Amino acid sequence: MKTIKNKIYTLPKGTYSERATKKFLTYLNGNFEIKYCNSIYDVFENVDNSGFGVVPIENSIEGSVSLTQDLLLQFREVNIVGELAMDIHHNLIGYDKNKIETIVSHPQALAQCREYIKKHGWSVKAVESTSEAVKLVAESSNEKLGAIGSKDSAKQFGLKILEENIEDYKNNKTRFILIGKSALSFKTCPNRYKVSIVFELKEDKPGALYHILKEFAERKINLTRIESRPSKKRLGTYIFYIDFEDPGKNLKETLESLKEQTTFIYVLGRYPVLL
């Protein structure tokens, strides 16, 4: 009998997102086949058709991955179904450190190594993922190029690791989310759940955001993140993303209390936080 495999989309082989995907799989029941996409946008587009996906959402040095934030709103049927954080250690990859003039990588990785790059006076070039950067450097055979990426990607494309742990701050971590349109079954029952919402305030008036936050404070609900993004309608207008610890049976009533003060409010997911 043929076993049915669920598809799980992520960034290319050798990316940190691929490693996060493999870590998610250790928690999941069922059969999965990893499918590789060139960009975060492609992951969302595929998941909007079927299957699941893994994308980065926030980094401890550089903050939000704004594209992921925006796509969670754009693809309204795609929800967050799980989350995990992973240590990120970047490597300088290429031929000869002394000959490098330009560094290629994903914008998040370039930003996490900004000081290091500046110290060496290198110029930068952004590509869709760290493994695409390593591939580009390998295929160019150009000693003036260096890439920032994972050890796996250096191995995959047969390049040397010229220096390890080049991130500007130790303790560099990225949070990844598992996305999908349906629920998943976890091997063990996770004990911590979070909820993510996005909303737009009805009125731009003193205390508008305060009144939203008050609803959480009065119910003793712990917020874990608050972020604003441009509404894209007009300069100076924003939408807000809030993550909070799942209040269990109080969730419905908490969300109800916010409805009156917002033009829209969507739940992006109620999901387990995996270790």
Ligand SMILES: O=C(O)C(=O)C[C@]1(C(=O)O)C=C[C@@H](O)C=C1
């Ligand atoms: O390009 C990769 O390797 C990715 O998985 C993307 C990504 C990101 O966008 O944050 C993932 C983790 C690191 O923070 C750097 C890059």
